[in-house]
Every structure is written in C-alpha cells, then in structure tokens.
Amino acid sequence: MSERLVSVALPVGLDRAFTYSVPAEWASAPEPGTRVLVPFGARGLVGVVRDVVGEPTAGKLRRVEETLDPPGAPSLTPGLLRLCEWVQDYYVAPVGEVYRLALPGLLTGADVRKASLTRAGEAALASSRDFVLTSQGGGPYVPSVAEQRVLAALATAPRQELAVERLTSLRPRINGVLRILGELAARELCTVRWDDGADEAARVETHYRRTDYLRGDAGGEAKIQEIVGRSKQRRALLDMLETAAPGVWLPAGELRGPFPRLRELIGGLLEPGLVVAEERLRALDPFAAGTPESSTPQAPTSDQQRALASLIADMDAGAFAVSLLHGVTGSGKTEVYLQLIAEVRRRGGGAIVLVPEIALTPQLSDRFRARFGDTVAVLHSGLTPRQRLDAWQQIRMGLRPIVIGARSAVFAPVADLKVIVVDEEHDPSFKQEDGVRYNARDVALVRARDERALAVLGSATPALETYEQARAGRYRWLRLDTRPTPRPLPKVELVPLAVHRPDPDTLLTARMKTALTETVAAGEQAILFLNRRGFATTLVCGSCGALHQCPDCSAPSMTYHLQRNRLMCHLCGHIEGPPERCRTCGEGELLHGSAGTERVELAVSKEIPRARVLRLDRDTSRGKGLIETLTRFRNHEADILVGTQMLSKGHDFPGVTLVGILQADHGLGMPDLRAAERTFQLLTQVSGRAGRGERAGRVLMQAYAVSHPAVALAAEHDYAGFAAWELEKRQQLGNPPFGFLALLRISGPDEVAVRRRAEQLGAFVRACVEGVASKQEGRAPLALLGPVPSPIERVNRKIRWQLLIRASARPPLRWLLKQLRPQLGLDGSGDFKTSAVLDVDPQTLL
Numbered sequence: 001m002s003e004r005l006v007s008v009a010l011p012v013g014l015d016r017a018f019t020y021s022v023p024a025e026w027a028s029a030p031e032p033g034t035r036v037l038v039p040f041g042a043r044g045l046v047g048v049v050r051d052v053v054g055e056p057t058a059g060k061l062r063r064v065e066e067t068l069d070p071p072g073a074p075s076l077t078p079g080l081l082r083l084c085e086w087v088q089d090y091y092v093a094p095v096g097e098v099y100r101l102a103l104p105g106l107l108t109g110a111d112v113r114k115a116s117l118t119r120a121g122e123a124a125l126a127s128s129r130d131f132v133l134t135s136q137g138g139g140p141y142v143p144s145v146a147e148q149r150v151l152a153a154l155a156t157a158p159r160q161e162l163a164v165e166r167l168t169s170l171r172p173r174i175n176g177v178l179r180i181l182g183e184l185a186a187r188e189l190c191t192v193r194w195d196d197g198a199d200e201a202a203r204v205e206t207h208y209r210r211t212d213y214l215r216g217d218a219g220g221e222a223k224i225q226e227i228v229g230r231s232k233q234r235r236a237l238l239d240m241l242e243t244a245a246p247g248v249w250l251p252a253g254e255l256r257g258p259f260p261r262l263r264e265l266i267g268g269l270l271e272p273g274l275v276v277a278e279e280r281l282r283a284l285d286p287f288a289a290g291t292p293e294s295s296t297p298q299a300p301t302s303d304q305q306r307a308l309a310s311l312i313a314d315m316d317a318g319a320f321a322v323s324l325l326h327g328v329t330g331s332g333k334t335e336v337y338l339q340l341i342a343e344v345r346r347r348g349g350g351a352i353v354l355v356p357e358i359a360l361t362p363q364l365s366d367r368f369r370a371r372f373g374d375t376v377a378v379l380h381s382g383l384t385p386r387q388r389l390d391a392w393q394q395i396r397m398g399l400r401p402i403v404i405g406a407r408s409a410v411f412a413p414v415a416d417l418k419v420i421v422v423d424e425e426h427d428p429s430f431k432q433e434d435g436v437r438y439n440a441r442d443v444a445l446v447r448a449r450d451e452r453a454l455a456v457l458g459s460a461t462p463a464l465e466t467y468e469q470a471r472a473g474r475y476r477w478l479r480l481d482t483r484p485t486p487r488p489l490p491k492v493e494l495v496p497l498a499v500h501r502p503d504p505d506t507l508l509t510a511r512m513k514t515a516l517t518e519t520v521a522a523g524e525q526a527i528l529f530l531n532r533r534g535f536a537t538t539l540v541c542g543s544c545g546a547l548h549q550c551p552d553c554s555a556p557s558m559t560y561h562l563q564r565n566r567l568m569c570h571l572c573g574h575i576e577g578p579p580e581r582c583r584t585c586g587e588g589e590l591l592h593g594s595a596g597t598e599r600v601e602l603a604v605s606k607e608i609p610r611a612r613v614l615r616l617d618r619d620t621s622r623g624k625g626l627i628e629t630l631t632r633f634r635n636h637e638a639d640i641l642v643g644t645q646m647l648s649k650g651h652d653f654p655g656v657t658l659v660g661i662l663q664a665d666h667g668l669g670m671p672d673l674r675a676a677e678r679t680f681q682l683l684t685q686v687s688g689r690a691g692r693g694e695r696a697g698r699v700l701m702q703a704y705a706v707s708h709p710a711v712a713l714a715a716e717h718d719y720a721g722f723a724a725w726e727l728e729k730r731q732q733l734g735n736p737p738f739g740f741l742a743l744l745r746i747s748g749p750d751e752v753a754v755r756r757r758a759e760q761l762g763a764f765v766r767a768c769v770e771g772v773a774s775k776q777e778g779r780a781p782l783a784l785l786g787p788v789p790s791p792i793e794r795v796n797r798k799i800r801w802q803l804l805i806r807a808s809a810r811p812p813l814r815w816l817l818k819q820l821r822p823q824l825g826l827d828g829s830g831d832f833k834t835s836a837v838l839d840v841d842p843q844t845l846l
C-alpha cells in the first residue's frame with residue numbers, strides 16, 4: 001500500500017501547511033478538519049488536517065502521532081474548513097493562524113498531554129539502575145539511556161507526572177521524546193493522557209493584587225521605574241493593577257486578554273513584592289449569572305411585520321439572501337431578530353448573532369437569554385479558556401443552537417445554520433486590526449452564502465458599502481421608519497462653539513451646564529459624550545502652540561490621567577509624569593488643550609454639586625466594573641454618565657432625557673477615508689440614547705463645524721442625505737463602495753530599512769499594475785498610491801510606511817494580492833528588520 005499523507009496546518013505563524021504520514025496500522029487517514037498531534041521540532045503540536053494528499057514527497061516524513069477527534073466528528077466541519085480557507089486566501093493570512101480563529105485556545109496549539117509513571121515503569125527504572133537485569137537476546141527488557149532519562153524525569157516529578165511539553169524541553173535535550181513516550185506507553189511503563197484542564201484547575205485561578213509597597217512613597221516612583229525597567233507592557237500591567245479598587249484581586253484570565261505574555265511580565269513584579277499572587281476560586285461568568293426574567297414576544301408593528309414576513313419567506317426558500325434591516329435607533333430591530341430566531345428554532349435550526357464588543361452590551365444578550373433561556377451561548381472576551389471550550393463544545397453538540405458574540409463568533413460551530421444576524425453592522429469593531437485582519441461582517445456573508453443561510457445586517461446608520469448594495473437591489477432593503485413606542489426621535493439642538501465659548505478646560509458651554517442642571521433638578525438622567533476616538537489632544541504648549549506628542553509615536557496621542565498624575569499614550573502605552581516644558585520649543589509651559597473624561601467628570605461634579613456623576617471609558621470599564629457602572633446608572637444611582645464612544649453602543653437607559661455631545665466635529669479633521677462616515681454614525685448612535693423611556697429626549701450637540709454635513713445631517717437624523725453627500729465624494733475618488741482597497745504597511749525600527757523595503761514592494765506592485773494596464777484599454781483597473789510614510793509615521797518607535805492599492809473591481813485586486821503574497825515573507829523567509837502587513841478592505845488608513 002502506498003504511503004498515506006495528510007497536510008496539517010500548525011499554529012506556527014507560517015504561511016504553509018506541513019505534510020505528515022499516517023501510520024500504516026491506522027484503518028483510515030484522519031479526515032479534513034480533524035485535530036491531530038504531530039511532532040514539530042522536539043515538541044508536539046496540535047494541528048488541523050487540511051486535506052489528505054495522495055502524492056508522497058521525497059525524504060522521510062514524520063508521522064502523525066494521534067488523532068484528537070473521534071472518527072466522523074472532526075473539530076472543524078467541512079463548512080468551517082471552507083470558511084477558513086476563504087479567509088486565508090482573501091485576507092492573505094498565514095495558513096496556521098486562520099484555524100486559531102475558528103477553534104478556542106484549548107483546542108489548538110501545544111501538546112497538553114501529561115505522562116505519568118506506572119508501577120512497571122518504576123520497576124524498570126529501578127532495575128536498570130541496579131544493573132540487575134542484563135538483557136541479551138530474549139532476556140527481559142532494559143530501557144535505553146534515553147528511555148531511562150524520561151522515566152527518571154517522571155519519577156522525580158510531583159505525583160510522578162509531567163506535562164509532555166516539559167519533557168520536550170528538558171536540558172540536556174532528549175532526542176525523540178515523543179517517539180520514546182510512545183514506546184514506553186506501549187510497554188505500559190508510563191501512561192500518556194490528554195489533559196484539557198477538566199480537573200480542579202478549572203475551578204481555581206491565579207489572581208493578582210497590587211501591594212502597598214512603594215505606594216505613595218517619596219521617591220517611590222523612581223524605584224518602581226527601576227523595577228519595571230523598559231517594558232511598556234509591564235508598566236501598563238502594573239498600572240492596570242494599580243487602578244483596581246483597593247483590595248480587589250484581578251484574575252489571570254482577565255489580564256491575559258490585554259497582556260498575552262502575562263506570565264513573563266508579572267514575574268518581574270511579583271519578585272520585588274509590588275504585586276502578590278494567590279490561587280482563588282474563579283469568579284462565575286458574569287454573563288451567565290442568574291437567569292433574566294423570561295420575556296414574551298411583543299405584537300409586531302406593521303413595519304416589523306413586513307420585515308419578518310420577508311425574512312421568513314427567504315429562510316423557507318432555503319437559498320442565500322442578504323437583507324439590510326435599516327431602522328432608526330429604538331425602532332425595534334432587536335425584536336425582529338428575536339422573532340426571526342424563534343422561527344428558526346421552530347424549524348429546528350441554529351442562528352448566530354454578531355454584536356460589536358459584546359462586553360459592552362450585557363443587556364442585549366440578556367434579552368436573548370430571557371427569550372430563549374439555556375439554548376443561548378454567549379461568547380464574550382471575559383470567558384476563561386475553559387469556559388470558552390465548554391461553550392464551544394455545547395454549541396458543537398447542538399445543546400446551544402443560538403450563539404451571541406463579538407466578531408469571532410462568526411466561526412461558531414452551529415449546526416444547520418439558518419440565520420446570521422450582524423447587529424450594528426457598520427461598527428468598526430467587526431474588523432480585527434491585528435493578526436488575521438478580517439471583517440466579521442463580510443465573513444458572515446461568505447458563510448451564509450456557503451451554508452445557504454440568511455444574512456441579516458441591522459443598523460440605523462448602515463456602512464456605505466452595505467447601503468449601496470441595498471440601493472442597487474442586491475440586498476433586500478427592509479426599513480423600520482418609526483419607533484414602536486410613542487417616543488419620536490429626540491430633538492437635536494446644535495450649539496456652535498464659535499459663538500458659545502466653552503470652558504477651555506472642560507468644553508462645557510453655559511447652555512450645556514444649564515441643560516444638565518435642569519435635567520438633574522427634574523429627577524431625570526443625562527449622558528455626556530466625548531467624541532475622542534483615542535486621539536486626544538490634551539496638552540498644548542503655551543508659547544509655541546505645539547501639541548505634546550508621545551516620544552515614541554508621531555501622534556498627539558497622549559492623554560492626561562488626573563488621578564494618577566500621568567500622561568499615557570493610547571497608541572503604544574508609553575507613560576510619563578507630567579512634563580514641565582514643551583518638548584518642541586523647550587520653553588513654553590504646557591496647557592490643557594481639551595478635556596478628557598476624567599476632567600469632565602470632576603468639573604461637572606463641581607459645577608452641579610447635586611449631581612451624582614459616573615464615568616465610563618476604557619479605564620473604568622473592565623470586567624465587572626463595566627457591568628456595575630451600567631447597572632448603577634440604569635438603576636438611577638447616578639444622574640450623569642460621562643463617557644466615550646463606548647456609550648454609543650446599543651445601551652437602553654429609559655431614564656435618560658438629555659444627551660450632551662461636547663465636541664461633535666472632533667475627529668473630522670483626521671486624514672482618514674471614513675472620518676466623516678464614522679462621525680455621522682457616532683453622533684446618530686449617541687443621540688439615539690435619549691428619550692427611550694416614558695419621557696421625550698433631547699440632544700445638545702456642541703461643535704465648531706456646525707454646518708459640516710456629518711454634523712448638520714446627523715442633527716436632522718437625515719441618513720439618506722448624508723449618504724448621498726458622502727457617496728458622491730467616494731465615487732469621484734473611486735473609493736469604497738465604488739472601488740476596492742488594500743493597504744500594505746511596512747514597519748520596523750530602522751528608517752532606512754523600512755523605506756528600502758517599501759520601495760522594493762512598491763516597485764513590485766507598480767510592475768504588476770502597469771502590466772495589467774498595458775493589456776487594458778480605457779481606465780486602468782488597478783492603481784498604486786505610494787509608497788509614502790503613514791499618516792501616523794511612528795508608533796512605538798517603529799517607522800511606518802504604506803502603499804495603497806486601489807482597484808475598480810475585486811478580481812484584479814485579488815489577482816494582484818496573489819502575486820504579492822510570496823513577497824511578504826509570511827513563510828518566514830523575509831528579512832526580520834521590517835514587517836510587511838496587508839490590510840484588505842482597510843477600515844482606517846492611519
């Protein structure tokens with residue numbers, strides 16, 4: 001029989017799969033999508049079988065060691081495998097990285113088996129040591145020296161058990177550890193069992209807390225600086241622990257999100273005693289805690305009825321279809337999703353609901369759980385690896401046919417998928433901005449097409465790409481034009497900042513103060529919104545006017561944190577004490593250019609002493625803090641909530657009658673493709689938070705550029721007007737949705753090397769572009785802009801250059817990217833001084 005081979009994708013960040021042979025004694029080769037354990041270097045790695053290849057290649061191949069999925073039940077279904085392949089191809093992503101998106105952490109990556117010594121193994125080790133048994137010919141078995149070392153390592157380990165991963169990293173190295181273990185296990189000298197963390201380790205978790213050591217000491221900061229060293233990550237980690245409420249322990253699971261190298265980072269803080277660790281019981285999943293009261297469907301309005309009828313008809317036709325559910329905020333879109341999914345369940349099918357940043361909207365998932373109870377799986381970033389695996393398995397087994405989650409939920413192994421909903425489909429958080437740069441909304445459409453499911457894109461302010469498809473008749477355009485509650489959309493008053501001068505510190509105008517005071521006096525609630533988008537211009541030089549920039553990034557990205565008296569860069573995490581002098585002219589004193597949330601919070605508390613003020617931003621909203629703040633505000637334990645764009649996400653606060661927007665046009669000046677679209681969307685969404693309860697709402701929108709269409713038309717709730725204005729501009733430039741973009745960014749610490757690489761890649765792309773143009777008449781299908789330095793030229797001391805490729809249609813762009821792929825060094829062949837990353841359909845060009 002000829003050798004059977006499989007091609008296996010491994011999570012090693014390289015753009016290729018690896019070929020292994022299937023042991024001859026196996027009845028069949030593992031089918032595609034199956035997880036297998038394979039040797040890789042001295043380690044064992046878990047990979048996914050991509051396909052079964054017929055042709056043996058030259059050279060001796062290593063063998064698959066074990067299949068980890070039962071026969072007939074591969075971890076990745078054929079549909080998900082196809083989806084992964086599509087993502088890999090379309091987004092030009094390394095093969096091994098894509099599968100990681102689709103499988104939760106515990107299912108991918110390193111070998112997590114444990115080897116333990118058996119009695120027989122102990123005896124064999126003892127006897128080989130004593131040289132009692134000298135085997136010749138048919139005599140008793142004597143372990144080889146390497147085998148003895150493995151057995152000895154097990155014998156001295158606690159409980160005579162060691163992770164296989166540890167055995168492969170013993171010094172000096174033991175060659176062929178995996179093969180040796182296999183042989184020892186076959187002789188029953190040891191056992192090897194798969195450890196997926198199902199034991200007691202699942203219930204306890206390491207927690208960390210900042211101690212009082214050096215806290216508030218004179219000169220303490222210098223000592224801390226010395227301990228922390230140059231690592232910005234470590235500084236940021238310490239800061240996160242520092243700002244937790246006194247006595248609060250932060251679980252490792254929560255810290256590992258922002259700090260993937262947690263173990264390494266925390267080590268340097270534990271040793272000198274800045275931080276202490278303790279094994280504590282794991283906190284319960286905050287989203288699973290308690291069951292929300294069950295709710296029953298509301299009688300649909302006629303708009304809702306029409307939308308539902310159209311969606312259900314499409315579903316029953318069993319073909320792929322996309323609908324845009326275009327309804328103003330509070331028009332009952334969620335109720336439509338709920339009733340549609342009830343129909344899905346009646347037909348025994350499954351559904352996925354994608355929402356932006358689910359951690360921000362516990363309320364939304366509660367509405368689904370209230371309607372569908374335990375059949376809902378909520379996937380959110382706060383899950384521990386074990387909880388995530390549990391949820392994944394329950395979905396895979398069909399126990400939870402309804403899945404709600406942020407972008408990666410698009411890969412959830414839901415069987416008989418009938419509907420994918422993308423709520424707030426315009427939201428930029430559906431785009432992953434590192435690793436595999438995919439847009440979950442677009443992946444959802446591809447999955448729906450492939451699995452012949454219905455795709456529903458919901459928004460009050462659809463992305464212009466989506467809107468244009470609906471206008472052209474390629475998507476069904478379902479509209480909800482009114483709110484089902486008697487509340488009309490809130491009235492918006494524009495406050496021109498050129499006329500009504502704001503307090504320079506806080507941006508509050510007299511009109512805003514009055515409105516806030518009135519609202520609080522009436523026993524109602526208000527939201528104050530800072531449109532910051534992470535680019536705060538917080539310090540300005542009093543003599544030369546220069547903005548205070550991060551020393552490592554070329555952007556005014558420093559935000560002043562009052563409480564800690566420190567400046568922090570939102571691009572790279574750089575932290576410094578308040579500077580005394582301007583870095584540009586070396587003389588001027590620095591003034592606060594404009595306000596941060598913290599400053600506004602303080603100012604409001606001072607100006608309106610009666611008001612109880614809460615703040616919601618990235619700093620105050622981690623894990624439970626977020627849910628607590630939202631709950632307290634909803635329960636009217638505070639009168640005013642100050643916050644950033646996190647406030648714009650679908651929150652429903654019935655008590656809010658006033659929404660104040662401090663600087664509506666902030667962000668319009670960004671040299672970015674979607675600056676106007678984002679501003680319009682944000683203003684519309686935030687305004688929609690007003691007047692959702694019994695009483696009518698109003699919005700005060702302060703801005704300098706009050707007549708800019710993104711501001712003026714948002715104030716009139718005129719989406720169609722804004723879209724028409726913006727689409728015309730896009731058409732002139734050939735920008736999306738009338739053209740297609742790919743951004744190639746080259747970065748590295750060395751300016752000369754970055755520039756050289758950018759020019760090389762630029763020359764390559766130019767040759768392709770011109771080659772196509774010469775064969776074509778009329779307008780060229782491809783254009784190259786650049787290479788040029790990126791608008792933000794430096795981030796975290798890395799120089800950034802970019803090339804923008806613009807195409808009039810998808811096929812030539814995909815052709816070009818295919819040519820470009822081998823040039824990017826994804827296979828590890830590139831130079832290591834620079835990195836080149838492609839962003840297909842970029843959301844931002846900064």
Ligand code: ADP
Nearest residue numbers: 298299300301328329330331332333334335484
């Ligand atoms: P959206 O998702 O468009 O923002 P929601 O579905 O959250 O809108 O609906 C807004 C409010 O209107 C909610 O409080 C919801 O309970 C209520 N609502 C939705 N549909 C109906 C209906 N058919 N009858 C009465 N109230 C409804």
Ligand code: ZN
Nearest residue numbers: 550553569572
């Ligand atoms: Zn920086």
